[in-house]
Amino acid sequence: GSAKEKAIQFYRSCMDTQQIESQGTQPLKDLLNQVGGWNITDVGNGKDFNETLQTVMGRYNTFPFFRVHVGPSPFNLKTNIIQIDHPEFEMPPKSKFKGKNYLEVLRVYLSYLKKLGDLLGGPQDDPSDSFSLTLSFISNLQQVVTPLQERQQRGMLFFLTTIKELQEKAPAIDWLSCLQAIFYPMPMNYSQPIAVHDMDYLRGMSQLIEQWPKKRVLHIYMIICLVGNLSPALDSRFQDARWELSKILYGEMGSRMISAERWRKCLTDTSSFFEPVLGEMIVQEIFPQQTKKLAEQMFSEIQDALYRQLDQLEWMDEQTRQKAKALVSELQVEIGYPAYILQTDKVNLEYQKLELNEDTFFLNVVTCLKVLRENSYLKLLQDQSQHNWHVSPWTVHSYYSIRHHMVVFPAGMFRSPFFHMEFPSAVNFGAIGVFMAHELLHTFYGYVLPGGCPTCNRSALQKSIDCLIKQYESYSFKVNGTFTLLENIADTGGLTIAYQAYKNWLKKHKEKDLPKTGLSHDQLFY
Numbered sequence: 309g310s311a312k313e314k315a316i317q318f319y320r321s322c323m324d325t326q327q328i329e330s331q332g333t334q335p336l337k338d339l340l341n342q343v344g345g346w347n348i349t350d351v352g353n354g355k356d357f358n359e360t361l362q363t364v365m366g367r368y369n370t371f372p373f374f375r376v377h378v379g380p381s382p383f384n385l386k387t388n389i390i391q392i393d394h395p396e397f398e399m400p401p402k403s404k405f406k407g408k409n410y411l412e413v414l415r416v417y418l419s420y421l422k423k424l425g426d427l428l429g430g431p432q433d434d435p436s437d438s439f440s441l442t443l444s445f446i447s448n449l450q451q452v453v454t455p456l457q458e459r460q461q462r463g464m465l466f467f468l469t470t471i472k473e474l475q476e477k478a479p480a481i482d483w484l485s486c487l488q489a490i491f492y493p494m495p496m497n498y499s500q501p502i503a504v505h506d507m508d509y510l511r512g513m514s515q516l517i518e519q520w521p522k523k524r525v526l527h528i529y530m531i532i533c534l535v536g537n538l539s540p541a542l543d544s545r546f547q548d549a550r551w552e553l554s555k556i557l558y559g560e561m562g563s564r565m566i567s568a569e570r571w572r573k574c575l576t577d578t579s580s581f582f583e584p585v586l587g588e589m590i591v592q593e594i595f596p597q598q599t600k601k602l603a604e605q606m607f608s609e610i611q612d613a614l615y616r617q618l619d620q621l622e623w624m625d626e627q628t629r630q631k632a633k634a635l636v637s638e639l640q641v642e643i644g645y646p647a648y649i650l651q652t653d654k655v656n657l658e659y660q661k662l663e664l665n666e667d668t669f670f671l672n673v674v675t676c677l678k679v680l681r682e683n684s685y686l687k688l689l690q691d692q693s694q695h696n697w698h699v700s701p702w703t704v705h706s707y708y709s710i711r712h713h714m715v716v717f718p719a720g721m722f723r724s725p726f727f728h729m730e731f732p733s734a735v736n737f738g739a740i741g742v743f744m745a746h747e748l749l750h751t752f753y754g755y756v757l758p759g760g761c762p763t764c765n766r767s768a769l770q771k772s773i774d775c776l777i778k779q780y781e782s783y784s785f786k787v788n789g790t791f792t793l794l795e796n797i798a799d800t801g802g803l804t805i806a807y808q809a810y811k812n813w814l815k816k817h818k819e820k821d822l823p824k825t826g827l828s829h830d831q832l833f834y
């Protein structure tokens with residue numbers, strides 16, 4: 309079938325709660341048996357440990373000890389690189405609960421684990437003891453994580469290494485086999501470049517794995533991570549347990565992160581696996597070509613206004629001015645959606661290998677995790693020129709990407725109250741227009757930074773900067789004007805540019821009035 313048919317099939321299997329309830333824990337139990345179940349006696353030997361780890365990571369996209377992903381290389385912005393970081397712990401680390409009683413947090417998490425154990429026939433010999441030991445292992449792991457601030461200070465956020473070097477520094481893991489399992493069918497070898505975010509953690513983690521006295525705990529920990537990763541696909545008892553946990557740990561607000569209504573949850577799940585498909589459906593629904601055309605016209609009006617404004621800047625020397633103009637005209641603009649999502653053939657090809665099951669939501673999730681992960685890694689590592697959007701087409705979030713010198717405005721932004729085809733242009737320019745100019749101004753961030761423009765008249769520029777800092781710090785709410793400078797420049801400047809653009813627009817287009825409000829066009833803009 310087509311990618312769209314598969315997305316619908318996936319959504320339906322998620323909505324079929326009757327089926328999900330009647331299957332209960334059986335699908336997960338079957339899966340756990342494939343990795344040895346809860347009770348394994350001989351995990352002491354490194355081979356078994358690494359084999360289980362490879363299965364858990366490669367087949368089920370679960371990363372208990374370290375997280376692997378592919379992202380832009382800090383060493384060469386044009387390419388992507390494999391990156392390794394610490395895992396995302398389900399149990400919150402102590403540092404997140406400074407004010408609260410951490411023992412209480414541990415108690416709550418432990419009882420959550422026991423509940424899972426009860427539901428799944430957990431470890432048999434004294435399960436509460438096994439879980440308590442696992443808990444201490446997790447907190448040991450968390451203690452070897454280097455805090456972000458320290459990593460920044462020591463300049464260790466991106467450490468370029470190879471699989472060979474990883475094997476020497478963290479020998480408890482069979483790195484080559486693990487990465488082969490994750491990136492199958494791509495070939496890996498010992499000289500594969502890797503960017504590591506926290507080498508001290510990997511070293512500490514390896515030591516812990518080797519020294520931990522009860523080896524069985526390592527296995528139970530992997531199973532817990534697997535269950536945690538897959539439990540959103542299980543029946544209501546698992547959803548209730550997760551909801552209870554997040555309510556106690558993070559309060560009512562935090563627990564709202566988990567959708568209460570089934571359709572919301574299913575939509576979120578479907579969109580995480582079928583983003584281009586849902587993107588296309590939404591674009592057809594809310595973003596017709598005439599909206600895209602108007603949005604593009606507005607953007608180019610704003611670009612012109614900025615271009616002209618550059619001639620007015622007194623602190624900028626002539627050479628820099630020409631360079632700045634080039635920056636504006638070379639900028640890549642993406643409005644609405646990434647072009648490829650409307651190319652149905654391409655999208656279908658991406659989902660070709662995916663085979664879904666009519667009535668087992670759980671297995672569908674497992675299949676999607678594997679097949680789609682393989683796809684995305686292949687795409688990222690083989691086709692370096694391709695830039696994926698950071699946001700979905702339906703989100704209300706624009707951004708400027710330094711790496712691609714590109715601004716992105718997803719379709720979700722072109723809706724009321726930011727934009728409407730029938731709004732007076734004053735309203736559109738005063739809302740979405742200001743956002744457009746805001747992102748556009750971010751392309752100049754370099755000039756503002758100290759030393760960013762050696763040939764500019766720095767004292768004149770500094771005078772304007774100081775003035776803006778003072779303005780923002782004089783507001784009644786507390787703002788650090790220096791810290792937020794780049795955003796404030798984009799906000800204040802964006803408003804000015806958008807207003808200029810609106811004035812130019814009026815020379816060429818008719819403007820509507822809003823009857824009954826009695827507001828002038830300028831008032832509507834602001």
Ligand SMILES: [Zn+2]
Nearest residue numbers: 746750795798
């Ligand atoms: Zn911004």
